[in-house]
Amino acid sequence: MTTRESTQELVGRGNREGAALFRDWFAELDEAGRNGGQSAYVFVMGSINEVLKTFDLPVVFPEINSLQTAVRRVAHEYLETAEDHGYSPDICGYVKADIGMQLRGGQHPMGQMPTPSMSVLTNACNTYIKWAEIWERMYDTPTFTIDIPGTRQAGGQTWRGDADFEADRRYVEVQLSELITLCEEVTGKNFDIDKFRQVLGYANTMSRSWKRILDLNRSKPSLFNALTDGTIFLGVANGFRGTEAGARYFERLVEEMEYRAAHGIGQAIEEQYRLLFVGVPCYPIFRRFNELFTDWGGSFVNSTYLWFASGGTNSGFEYDLTDPLASLAEGVLINVRGAMDAMFHQNDVLEHMAKDFDVDGVIYHPIKSCRTVSTGLADGRRHLTEELGIPSLFIESDMMDRRVVSEAQMKNRIDAFFEGLASRRRQLADA
């Protein structure tokens, strides 16, 4: 194959194949929804897909369903249904869009969603817990909380061999055993340890590849947009975790990114400014939101979103298949704790990202809907600015609710930010 043919085949393949997998996934859910099939409702920060896929349970990610309604510009219809039911305008939009969908009998723009046979959640986001309580009451469905202790104080993480770490790991392992028992009850299937090892093996491939892909974006120019392309990758990383299709996809994505890095093939724009994104994207105007930056040659080379919304699998942690359950407990603990650190203690993360990815600025996008991600950003930004002196922009809007998204105001601030970056660059060049 010539270089030209390789380029045509490889560049953009991850996006094309990701979109195709997404359609397959929702077709599976639609079928389950129409035929009364089983499903597990799970969340992106610790889906525990490794256990659920061992039982062949289709997984529904309500966060992904909800953001899809925003991207497709119909979120307001679902939000209004939930608000009419009594939910406040001041709570998470993801929750409300999902509840709106449930109240509409599972009708979603991408198909008929199945009702949950069970739900599995972690404590990485407290709203997960409140959310699952709603399904519990709505469907009398079993809910399982995998409680994962996070970092107790900034910089105070413990690791294997430390008594505190082992206490946390044991707690997670006990809960995973209890989850397996629950899955057996719900599905009527026995736990198959060999299949479990196979699922963990696929998950290992995905974690290893995900880390490699993120690292490759240090390239100049960057290879993919962490905000837009990254969201496609995240969808596969979550929905297909622990599956052969997911492992194959990520291996091929690594192949694409390595090819692009080797041949200096960046994004479609001419990269002028390398940016980090902190927070959750503005899905109600997703494409336009990105253009507000790319119009200035700004490209997002990494984000905390790609860390926490992949459940911390960016760590590259690989399970020990000879001791699968204990190793899953360790991996889940490390990964989900890492996801939480990317939200609550993100300054260390950003400091490393800023150096490794040679960034020009940091974009903070706190949102009304998500206090988990947003509460600490103003303070974090103050300290990042004081300690590192990296230019940053702080813009508030929402991930779901277009009522609190002001595109014109956002554009004014983004334009001013880039003008400042340009001025700073000129001054440095003149100095």
Added chain:
Amino acid sequence: MTLTATRVFDEWRDKSLDDALFECREMVESAEFETVRRWRDAGGKVAGHFQVYFPEEIIHAAGMLPFKVRGAALEPNHADSHFGSYLCSILKSSLELAMSDLVELDMFVSHPICDAARNLAAIWGRNFDYPCQILYLPQNPNSAGSVEYLRHEYDRMRRVTQEVADCEITDDDLRASIAVFNENRRLLRELYDVKRSTPWLVGAVDAYALVALAGMIPREEHNEMLATLLAEIRERTTKQEDRIRVVFEGAFCEQPPFDLIRMLGRTCYVVDDDFHIGMRWITEDVAVEGDPLENLAEAYTEHSSYSPVQHDLRKPKEKMLISRIRDAAADAAILAAAKMCEPGLEEQVTYTHALDAEGIAYFVSEFEENMSSFDQLEMQVETFVENLLFA
């Protein structure tokens, strides 16, 4: 080691009951937290712990003052710029207390009770040099591993506290502290018995102040005060009035303003509530014999109240609320939520649907700790009450 010699709140002593209760209200309502300053002036150390529940026995056993960080009715002039929009007030006012030096701490502990509060330790830690810790109370108390895990977590907190206090905390120290807190829990249960059985003997705002003081004075001192004043309260000859009996629900974290409770107390009998539920979280005596940390962990998971920020399959919140209403023979519920409080606002929906199904009347409202105008709210509550009284 226990340090109990320092007394920080004498204003209530040698006064009539009404005057003593006035002093209690004044001390609680003030955003100065004078008792904490007095403790520090006497050389004591202070551990601030954010809502909802914290095993204060561990701090007490080190001879430190456990201080309940529960915000205040003040403007967050220093803290405001450290937060974004769309957040509850208690986060900002709590940080303000520390930033404005109204309260000086030697350590701070928060818990992942909600999405906003779980950020607090990190924010605090970026702004203060003393230890700012997260205590991970189990969010899966139904797991067989939760008590063992929590015992270890409490032991970790003991180690952190020892370093701050610069002293060893022995098991005997902890047992002695548990005994002090058992007495406190007994007295608080007694206070709530009075509220439920003879609410005309103790005003809503007085009962509130008596509970809140537990979070800002040494527990031995609080025990002495409660024992003295409870005896006098029982001796009162106040006559019962024709008022409806309500349960107030929604103050598990941010506290409603004093004047809101005062207004409710003028209109109805508040016969039960979740004001400062964390200080009444454990509902029975904690075993004194045996492993004290395991006993505390066991009590947290097995003998405890409920709130919207703890998920326990054995304690569906709406059923717990209905029990609270029935046990208090209440006529109605005030379903409140702090503004921008995600768990409180979400639980409100469940509560209203459950009370509808039970045919229990309720009044839904939001509050903020530093709101100052209650005219409209009072009118609404009076209308609600009249509808019930004259139905």
